[in-house]
Amino acid sequence: MDYYLIQPEVAGQLGDKSRLRYENGRIKEVLFLEYKMYGWQGDELLRTHPCLIVTESLRNDILKQKLTGVKFRKMLLTVSEEFYELYGDVKFPNFVEMICENSYEKNLNSLKYDFYYNEYKQLIVSEKALDVIKQHKIDMSVIEKI
Secondary structure, eight states: OOEEEEEOBOOEEEOTTOEEEEETTEEEEEEEOEEEESOOOSOSEEEETTEEEEEHHHHHHHHHTTOOSEEEEOOEEEEOHHHHHHHOSOOOOOEEEEEEOSBTGGGGGGOOOSEEEOTTOOEEEEHHHHHHHTTSOOTTOEEEEO
16 A cells, blocks of 8 residues: 655644643643644645644544544634734634554554654555545645655
């Protein structure tokens, strides 16, 4: 099975209400995510290090296709003052945090899931997962075959 690295649009950053757990000065775990939008081109898959968010519509398709190696969690979506000044009131779809559960490098000899993260917390997906994701708007994402 082929795998692909997806680099989604970065439309925001961690907001002040995010709760993080650090280890050795690095983010070890995101306990709660506030994704603060600074700009958005309409994509349904977004990131800010080390988090990924997807629309509920994309999440539902991932679950419907029984794709593996990923779970979802509620999150808070807010907009920056700059975003509001540039775009005004924007009606966003509902977003959820998407959490990849497995390391690509640690499973390299026996890849069996559809979703992985690499050592840089980047998204790696199977061809099956990519087909589902491509049914949604991901125009700003960069995709490369591994």
